[in-house]
Amino acid sequence: MATLNTPLISLPRNPNSQDPNPTSITVNNDRYFANHPILSAIEQCSDTKQLKQVHAQMLRIGLFFDPYSASKLITASSLSPFSSLDYAQQVFDQIPHPNLYTWNTLIRAYASSLDPNQSFLVFLKMLHRCPEFPNKFTFPFVIKAASELLASRVGRVCHGMGGCPEEALELFRGMEAENMKPNDVTMVGVLSACAKKLDLEFGRWVHSYIERNKISLGLTLSNAMLDMYTKCGSVEDAKRLFDEMPEKDIVSWTTMLAGYAKLGEYDAARRVFDAMPRQDIAAWNALISAYEQSGKPKEALAIFHELQLSQLAKPDEVTLVSTLSACSQLGAMDLGGWIHVYMKKQGMKLNFHLTTSLIDMYSKCGNLEKALEVFFSVQRKDVFVWSAMIAGLAMHGRGREAIDLFLKMQEAKVKPNAVTFTNLLCACSHTGLVEEGRLFFNQMKPVYGIVPVVKHYACMVDILGRAGLLEEAVELIEKMPIAPSASVWGALLGACRIHGNVDLAEHACSRLLELEPRNHGAYVLLSNIYAKSGKWERVSGLRKLMRDSGVKKEPGGSSIEANGIVHEFLVGDNSHPLSKKIYSKLDEITTSLKSVGYVPDKSHLLQLVEEDDVKEQALYLHSEKLAIAFGLLSMAHSQPIRIVKNLRVCGDCHSFAKLISRLYDREILLRDRYRFHHFRGGQCTCMDYW
């Protein structure tokens, strides 16, 4: 055994000598000592006595505290012809902090023993004591023989846990450790959990596991696997499986359809839709929701209309949730309201999803009172319902009420989540509630157990920055435990615009552009700041920079719903059939506004427009002005003018709208990228704080 005396040069410190706490030097690199000569000596042992000698040697020179080496010892003591599980357990118990590899080895040892159920106990201990999560090596070791009875029980539990994929997967792992052979029903639950966790690697492993264990791949299990592949982002794997399936049903087709649609491959999705033997409502819903969720609300509504015309299927709750969401995005309140009436006529009961969508739709379409009506009309409310209502109040600048609602939510014992806090902080920001914002932000972790993520920091920077507390905002950014995102710098930049801080703006802008070089919003904001302080040469420098780097300003657009039809206007748009009338109406408005002292604020107009175009300023009329003029032309006086804009409203359009609301005695509801502006009698609900 001369090799046993080989000095252990490669060990950084001797763990077995003076160190009172040998655990501290456990090497985490499993293969660090893979070539140590002692390890081959282990393999040469032919009885327990020899093995014990090697063990002693390993302890003496410290090699034992290397997890990989210790595992070799466990393997030898448990799996060799002279195996002794008791001894293997002893060896294991000497390891101060066994790592995943070591645990796996012991589980494997028990799984191969006469009493495989023991491996389940070891597995439970591992879940309790091992800081690492079980991995794919944990399972193959422990699956030997099992009881079908228990397997199906666990299968059901897995299914019951469809809200908690994590636990379902853990159960599967636990089940394997208990030596229960999973059947196809179990695997459906496991795949469904994979799909929810978006774990492709594990999903692929489960696939091969199913094949290796000859679990019957029936229609349902195949469908579950299709779903796993599409959800985990591999539509290729799904397609391959789909083509191989001897039997397909409507679920298989819909799964493929949804897979393509979610990837934005709408043509492929449509081909699947048209090719399937029959389109039930789920298939329609898959198309509608894919469009709605990828910011294509018009396309979503077009499909909804097609569905109604075809009468091939009846809209259900899911259809209406997606369609309402499309209405929210567009500000299409007539259609949204129609859906609400339709639901009542159908006798549909409001579930949480529908309630949330209705509140969101009414809020985003500008009818906050109606949103509140829905909110108070339902008895039971979940965190989505509460959060949507808080968001609604927030975007309408009713921060105090949002906070009140947040407090009521706790009386109702509904636990707020991260989104609730985003909405709440948003409410504080729009209403300038600095103290409250600070308080809630600081309470998140200690009181509610919610760790602030970057979005919450962005809100907080926004709250502080808007209020002019730029130093405190910068301090917060510097102290952030996570890397500030573009939105954090964006919030700071926005604050610099309000408070005219050019130096800080330049800093924030450059940090933002480091993260998102093509963020045109950053250029526009900085340009606004330069323009406001009269630094025109810097404005043109910025313009050149944008041109050279090929960054284009996102064109502003506004939409307005009149008599059930959504009309869209782009900046300088003259494509509307009533364009001529709209422009002459605008002339008329401008003249009358000027007579009461309106002075167009050109700094917003000039900002990033090419020199030559500036001469044709009329071509660059902001879209909200066109939409307002159209609203005045085509809507009854009693009707408020509701406009949705894709960008933030500029100062000039803001004062323009205020004046119109007084001069023409019209209510104007303008939703911009960040919030609502509710103009009435020459005032705006944002109190000019936006």
Next chain:
DNA sequence: GTAGGGTTAG
């Protein structure tokens, strides 16, 4: 028994 389509967000 199990599988497809859904809600709040700087």
